[in-house]
Amino acid sequence: MPAGPANCNMKNLLLFQNFGIWEVLIIAFVVLLLFGGRKIPELMKGLGKGVKSFKEGMKDVEKEIKDIDDEVKSEE
Numbered sequence: 001m002p003a004g005p006a007n008c009n010m011k012n013l014l015l016f017q018n019f020g021i022w023e024v025l026i027i028a029f030v031v032l033l034l035f036g037g038r039k040i041p042e043l044m045k046g047l048g049k050g051v052k053s054f055k056e057g058m059k060d061v062e063k064e065i066k067d068i069d070d071e072v073k074s075e076e
Contacts, residue, residue, distance in 0.1 A: 035043060 033039065
């Protein structure tokens with residue numbers, strides 16, 4: 001069987017499952033070197049806003065789905 005995207009299992013797709021403390025520390029150190037201490041709070045603030053916006057969007061979608069489901073049930 002040829003190797004390829006169709007034959008990848010979920011375990012191989014999860015990139016962060018095997019990261020230990022040393023890998024996380026090395027990544028944090030590289031980020032610190034690349035962006036400097038002053039830029040990291042700005043980056044984290046932007047990341048937090050992005051996550052918040054994503055969660056709000058997901059809540060809106062879930063609410064719309066629930067509303068549609070309730071509407072369909074009420075028609076039956």
